[in-house]
Amino acid sequence: MDLRETELPGIGRKYSLITRSGEKLVIVVHNDERRDIFHMNPDEPDDMLSVATLDDEEARVVSAIIAGITYKPKFLENQEIALDSLIIEWIRLEPLSKCVGKRIGELDIRRTTGATILAVVGKDKTKHINPGAEYMFTAGLTLVVAGERMQLNLLKTLLLNGTL
The missing domain is CATH 3.30.1120 (Arylsulfatase, C-terminal domain)
Structure with a gap:
């Protein structure tokens, strides 16, 4: 933004x-x-x-x-699940995200951020569980990711800017 x-x-x-x-x-x-x-x-x-x-x-x-002070949609209430310090979160890739057109391995996500991409859901609701290094990001995808808060913040920065 x-x-x-x-x-x-x-x-x-x-x-x-x-x-x-x-x-x-x-x-x-x-x-x-x-x-x-x-x-x-x-x-x-x-x-x-x-x-x-x-x-x-x-x-x-x-x-x-x-x-979200007056109403929090049920989906958002369930969107983030905290397990001790592990958090599972859903991240939507917007058209201006610099990661669009890049592959998971190209961004070296796990080594760079410590976060893990558990699954990817396409606009058409197709699901890719545990996508590999060759999986390419496109606008509108929803990523299901896991990590600690700091790792997820690094991941969001990487996805938005294409670099840390």
Whole structure:
């Protein structure tokens, strides 16, 4: 995710972000506590696809929903299982992940991060249990991985950036 913050004198503050999936959002927090959320066209940076304006209370409710404070889907409750210090987690590969087009062995994942890829689930729900070094990453895959928290954080960095 690419996040940029800009002061808007007399207005407030602007946050521009590009998500891992390539979506561009611009959020303006006005001095009067209004929030404008602009969804921009990724192909035409100055072309707005939609806008929503929220007051302070609405913005706080929406942020709690997005942060998972008010509701956590059952899938997410079961997504991470802690066994002492071992964690099993599901990681989705976004189109902008630098690992897309690379092979597991090319990234030397186990030696570099200490984490293990237990399985890969494709967009079409095909499953590859214990994929080998020749398995190539594509956008939209979901990886089932295991390791300690630090190892999984290293793995996420490696998958996103293509290097540590």
